[in-house]
Amino acid sequence: MSLSTYVYLFAAILPAIVLLLMIYRQDKLERESTSLLLKLVFGGVLSALVALVLESIFGGILQNMYFSSVVTATIANAIMIGLSEEFAKMLFLKKYSWNSPEFNYMFDGIVYAVAVSLGFAAFENIFYVFQYGLSVAVSRALLAVPAHTAFAIYMGSFYGKAKYCDVYGQKKACRMNLLWGFLFAAGLHAFYDACALLGSDTAMLIFAAFVIIMYIIVIRKVRKESREDQAF
Numbered sequence: 001m002s003l004s005t006y007v008y009l010f011a012a013i014l015p016a017i018v019l020l021l022m023i024y025r026q027d028k029l030e031r032e033s034t035s036l037l038l039k040l041v042f043g044g045v046l047s048a049l050v051a052l053v054l055e056s057i058f059g060g061i062l063q064n065m066y067f068s069s070v071v072t073a074t075i076a077n078a079i080m081i082g083l084s085e086e087f088a089k090m091l092f093l094k095k096y097s098w099n100s101p102e103f104n105y106m107f108d109g110i111v112y113a114v115a116v117s118l119g120f121a122a123f124e125n126i127f128y129v130f131q132y133g134l135s136v137a138v139s140r141a142l143l144a145v146p147a148h149t150a151f152a153i154y155m156g157s158f159y160g161k162a163k164y165c166d167v168y169g170q171k172k173a174c175r176m177n178l179l180w181g182f183l184f185a186a187g188l189h190a191f192y193d194a195c196a197l198l199g200s201d202t203a204m205l206i207f208a209a210f211v212i213i214m215y216i217i218v219i220r221k222v223r224k225e226s227r228e229d230q231a232f
Contacts, residue, residue: 011134012125015141016118019149023114026226027107036102037115043092044119050091051120054084074197075190082190089116090155090182098163107229109160110153110222113181117152121145143211147192150218155185157225167232188214 020041024031058080067073097103097112121144128136158181165174195207 008129008134009126011137012129013122015145016122016125019145020115020118023111023149023153023222026222027105027111027229028226029105029107029229029231032102032108032111036097036100037111039096040093040112040115041119041122043096044089044116044121045123047085047088047092047116048120048123051085051088054088055081058084071198075194078194078197079186079190081193082186082188085120086151086155086182086186086189089113089120089152089185090159090178092116093155093159094178103163104232105229106160106164106232107225109158109163110156110225113152113156113159114149117148117155118145121148146215147189147211150214151185151189151192153218153222154188155181157181157221158184160225164232 020037024037059077062073062076062080065076067076093113093116096116097108102108103112125137125140125145128140158177162174162177162181165171165177191210192207195203195210
């Protein structure tokens, strides 16, 4: 490969690596193995491919539906993206970590969800950087990759609680936490995409406020859940 190819790859995956390491360092009671994290990151790459298939299917359905305005069509498209991508992430998150003997602390759920999400984001970044050049690397490093991390932190928080409930035989609570984790992540993702896709002045002001508030909340959430971490 040429030097420029290596530069593009480095620019695409560096933000994901940095954010994963930041979350990993918050797992203070028992660190996860590198092999498991790599498996989850790979699961994130696979989830990006599955999401592409789902978005193609549902995108075709949306094209055949009537919408009263461009705004409603854009919002519907954003909801479809949020549901498809977060469903694909949760699918591989559960596949590669649910039955792992390493999944024995509440905070593990956040670490695992972030690993999958950043595998997804890194793969997506590679596509965008090679498609549009290094100019998109900075904006995606500041917005898209941290946003995927934020969605994953909510999903992972509920995912850890779901595992706790499963261990203690609370099957209904387990299912509800898995559902809420998916819905929170998909809802935040859909709102983020809707504001970005609409692109109006009002939408962009809402987008900026939403991103700032979301980042502040998830940073506090990670610190709190790290302090209060407990074994199953």
